[in-house]
Amino acid sequence: QVERLSNASVDLSRGYRISVKDEILFSVTAALERLNSFGVKESPQGIEIKLGKLSTNVLAAGAYQLSVTSDHIEVLANDHSGWFYGIQSLAAMVKLPQLKVPHVKITDAPRFEFRGLLLDVARNFRSQSFVLKVLDQMAAYKMNKLHFHLADDEGWRLQIPDLPELTEVGGFRCFDPQE
16 A cells, blocks of 8 residues: 655755664675665765554464654565665666655565565576576565475586585486486
8 A cells, every 4th residue: 555645755865874683684784785776875964764553463473564754764564575675676767877766654564474485596507697686676575485406316406515426426317328
């Protein structure tokens, strides 16, 4: 549910400031990194981001309420994933290059418990940087499960130094019936 509070918007070019418990801050660090990548940095002069508890526990895991006003930005949730998804929604609304966000109130909850992606590196090897970019995009789209397909029959693709035979033998397909 999205409610536009006014036609005004909040300028994030001066940054944001956030003060929460370390355990909550740890759960939203990746979402804040996404804001940083847009040029919205943490600053003592920035708008305050408040993370708090919802007054009700009836919403699903990952549910949140995001309010953006001229005074502050507030994300209310009952779990760490809710705070994370709230910050991700804030990042999704940032208008580039102006770094402005509209005054809104959003109430959101995941429709499905499993929101996943299959990444098959057994058949199509991908670099570490590619996998990290996929993880960032999954977070942006609020996906919560990654099926990382590492092995398929004789197609083992992960080198483990303590188990060299795994890649020496298992890394090659065998077409000889005697083997």
